[in-house]
Amino acid sequence: MSIKLYDLAGIDDRRFSSNCWRTRFALLHKGLPHITVPKLFTSIHKISGDNHRTLPIITDGKTTISDSWAIVNYLEAAYPHKPSLFDKQDSLKSYSEFLQHWSLKAISFPLLQIIIKDIYDRLDPIDKPYFRATREKRFGKTLEDIVKNSEDNVEQFRSGLNPLRVSLKHRNFLSGKKPLYPDYIIAAALMWPRSMSPKQILHEDDTLNTWFKTMLSLYEGIGSKQPKEWVGI
Known part of the structure; x- marks a missing residue:
């Protein structure tokens, strides 16, 4: 099952959020299958109610995580066999x-x-x-x-x-x-x-x-x- 990344978008499907790009690069580095879902500022609350109010948000199976630093630490822990973002240092x-x-x-x-x-x-x-x-x-x-x-x-x-x-x-x-x-x-x-x-x-x-x-x-x-x-x- 692919990880789902909720990504901030502007006109012409511009994916402009630096926070979201950190997560996108992290997923690519680790070679993890994923899809990106464009979201507007005003539709973030529809992802999981008021539990998460900013992007990025990822869902991985039944796990939902927000905040790029929390996400990268989750990816390192959940997928230790994939290339490390910190070179295991x-x-x-x-x-x-x-x-x-x-x-x-x-x-x-x-x-x-x-x-x-x-x-x-x-x-x-x-x-x-x-x-x-x-x-x-x-x-x-x-x-x-x-x-x-x-x-x-x-x-x-x-x-x-x-x-x-x-x-x-x-x-x-x-x-x-x-x-x-x-x-x-x-x-x-x-x-x-x-x-x-x-x-x-x-x-x-x-x-x-x-x-x-x-x-x-x-x-x-x-x-x-x-x-x-x-x-x-």
């Missing part, structure tokens, strides 16, 4: 947990202040009132005001990614010789703007851009085949 698991928290502060939150209006523009019309109301309440300002200084914020964002560039200076992947969960965390974060914003977050000659192209080509190019806004990648 506790140190790499700890690094992954740190990187996931770091990416929320250093990547996801700054990105949101750059692309939040672009995201809104590419949501299903049904989701737009919910998205605008909840995000404007969170920030205390309109979506338009949030992105008012987005050009300046892009430069600051690029500078904030320097630790990743240093890590890739002498290795092919953040995990070393092969892609593992740390690479999927960052690749998933970049799938978000690639899918939903025309703003070129990475320069063409950026080390991260080269690495990201490699990540997009994995698993028969699953990442590269997704609807996108970026030019050339």
